[in-house]
Amino acid sequence: MFASGDGGAVSTVIENLLLRKQKLVEQLEKAPSVEDRDRIEHQLEQINTALDFLDRPGPREGR
Template identity: 80%
Template sequence: MSTVIENLLLRKQKLVEQLQTEQSLEERDKIEHQLEQINTALDFLDRPGPQGGR
């Protein structure tokens, strides 16, 4: 699973770099949306798994 997290972090870094140079408001919105999705995925992957099973 660490490969998935590494890929997400790499993609996030590239998007942040694009966000710093992008001029179009529409493109900035798209990039920000993708960053939100990546952050959500990272939060989900960072949660501890179920313990003991119910």
């Protein structure tokens, strides 16, 4: 998938990541075991890393 000039594809990816993050946070609150919490926290870290990467201005922005 390639981002169009308006960044529509990137916006969709970010929206999906934010929805997934919200669901994981809800699961984290209900996680019965340390292993479950660790797994969820690891996934949250990956999502946060992806969001940070996608939120960076690209080389074309600002020109």
